Amino acid sequence: MSGSTHHDHHDHDHDHDHDHDHQHDHGHGHSHAPRVTASNERKLKLVFALTFGYAIVQALGGWWSGSLALIADSGHMVSDAAALLLALVAYRVAAKAANARFTYGFHRVRILAALTNGVALLLLVLWIGWEAITRLREPTEVLSGPMLVVAVIGLVVNIVGFLVLNGGHKDDSNLRGALLHVAGDLLGSVGAILAALGILWTGWTWLDPALSILVALLIVKSAWSLVRDAGAVLLQAAPREFDTAGATAAVQALPGVAEVGHLHVWTLTDETRIATLHITPAPGSDPLQLPNLVGDVLRSRHGLQHVTVQVDPPGTLDGHCA
Numbered sequence: 001m002s003g004s005t006h007h008d009h010h011d012h013d014h015d016h017d018h019d020h021d022h023q024h025d026h027g028h029g030h031s032h033a034p035r036v037t038a039s040n041e042r043k044l045k046l047v048f049a050l051t052f053g054y055a056i057v058q059a060l061g062g063w064w065s066g067s068l069a070l071i072a073d074s075g076h077m078v079s080d081a082a083a084l085l086l087a088l089v090a091y092r093v094a095a096k097a098a099n100a101r102f103t104y105g106f107h108r109v110r111i112l113a114a115l116t117n118g119v120a121l122l123l124l125v126l127w128i129g130w131e132a133i134t135r136l137r138e139p140t141e142v143l144s145g146p147m148l149v150v151a152v153i154g155l156v157v158n159i160v161g162f163l164v165l166n167g168g169h170k171d172d173s174n175l176r177g178a179l180l181h182v183a184g185d186l187l188g189s190v191g192a193i194l195a196a197l198g199i200l201w202t203g204w205t206w207l208d209p210a211l212s213i214l215v216a217l218l219i220v221k222s223a224w225s226l227v228r229d230a231g232a233v234l235l236q237a238a239p240r241e242f243d244t245a246g247a248t249a250a251v252q253a254l255p256g257v258a259e260v261g262h263l264h265v266w267t268l269t270d271e272t273r274i275a276t277l278h279i280t281p282a283p284g285s286d287p288l289q290l291p292n293l294v295g296d297v298l299r300s301r302h303g304l305q306h307v308t309v310q311v312d313p314p315g316t317l318d319g320h321c322a
Contacts, residue, residue, distance in 0.1 A: 044088050044178060047161040051185070052081040054157045061150030065143040068131055069195055070150055072212040073188045075124045076219055077154075080181035082117045086110050087178055107269040111230050118226030121219050128216040132209040142208045144200040151192035158186040184222075188215060236266040239273060239303075247302045251277070251294050256285030261317045265304070274306045280314050287311045 055077035062070030090110050098105035161182040195211040198204060238244060242265055251260045263277040275298055281287040291309035298304045 041088065043164050044084055047164055047178060047182065048081055048084040048088065050157050050161050051077055051084060051182070054154055055081055058150055058154060061146060065146040065150070066140055067142050067147040067150075067192075067196075067208050068128070068135060069192055069208045069211040069215065070147060072128045072132075072215040072219075073154070073185075073192055075121070075128065076188055076215055077185055079117065079121050079219060079222065080185055082113075083181050084178050086113050086117070089113065104268055107272065108233070110269065111233050114226045115230035115234070118223045118230065121223035122227070125216045125219050125223065128212055128219075132212045132216070135209040136206060139205045142199055142205045144196050147208075148193060148196035148200065151189055151196055154189040155186065155193060158182055158189050162186060184218065188218070191215070233267050233269075236264075238265040239267050242273075242302065247275075247298060250297050250301060251279065254290075254293050254297065256282050256290055256293070258282040258314060259317045272306070273304045274308075275304050276308045276310070278310045278312050278317055280312050280317050283314075 055074050058070050058077060059074040062068065062072075062074060090107075093106045093109055096106050162179065165179045165182060191211055191214065195207045198207045232240075244263060244265065247265070248260050248263055251257060251263075257279050259280040261278045263275065265273065265275045267273050277294070279290060279294060281290055290311055294309045295307040298307045
């Protein structure tokens with residue numbers, strides 16, 4: 001019995017090392033980390049400075065004019081500035097190597113930051129909602145002139161940010177995400193301008209809290225997405241689009257594989273997906289070659305980057321803990 005156990009561990013070590021080398025080369029060919037270019041990083045820094053700087057101006061303008069819509073949109077701008085900051089962090093983290101303690105590296109710093117950002121935004125939404133309902137019940141004066149000026153400045157800032165990011169984003173997920181955030185801010189500025197004009201022409205001050213509620217709903221959508229996705233990553237859930245049953249069936253169908261079990265798939269970051277699984281070899285197959293076959297199938301057909309396969313002796317698969 002001890003000889004069989006030793007043989008199993010030897011196979012596992014050999015298979016893991018061999019397969020890991022193969023995955024390592026394959027993974028770097030596909031660039032797990034965000035693509036880092038000096039030009040893209042400069043673009044993000046410029047748009048971050050514009051977005052965060054205007055968010056402060058907008059908050060002060062909202063306080064001065066009494067516009068809750070401007071204050072709410074300022075919160076939205078801060079959230080987008082935080083998203084841009086996360087993209088910049090992604091570039092920096094990508095260059096930081098793993099070490100003996102943090103063997104996976106530091107890519108999940110982005111995930112923790114995204115979760116914090118999402119929770120903070122949900123708290124902001126609660127405040128905006130409460131304040132908006134209060135103002136709908138008891139209307140307050142809104143200085144539509146200053147509100148309009150601040151909103152127009154915001155439109156200009158967002159147009160500049162959009163133009164800066166619009167080139168060279170096709171193969172960079174960070175720039176694509178930042179571009180979507182800026183596009184949302186641009187629409188928010190248009191809404192603030194329309195509300196300011198409406199108040200200026202009609203005196204309907206309820207337009208301001210009504211717009212702030214719409215902005216809050218937009219924030220809820222993005223905030224909940226951040227919290228949900230970050231939570232799923234930290235709970236080591238399989239990617240939502242990953243077909244666990246299909247992947248198991250694909251491995252089971254390989255020649256030389258008798259059984260498949262304990263398939264665990266999780267996301268390290270958006271760019272890196274990892275899987276571990278156990279298999280038992282069919283009679284007459286070469287157990288040393290099976291990990292390579294399994295890894296190739298899971299990487300090529302199911303979008304995984306790192307695959308670790310343990311080959312177990314026939315009849316022992318159910319004896320392993322998940």
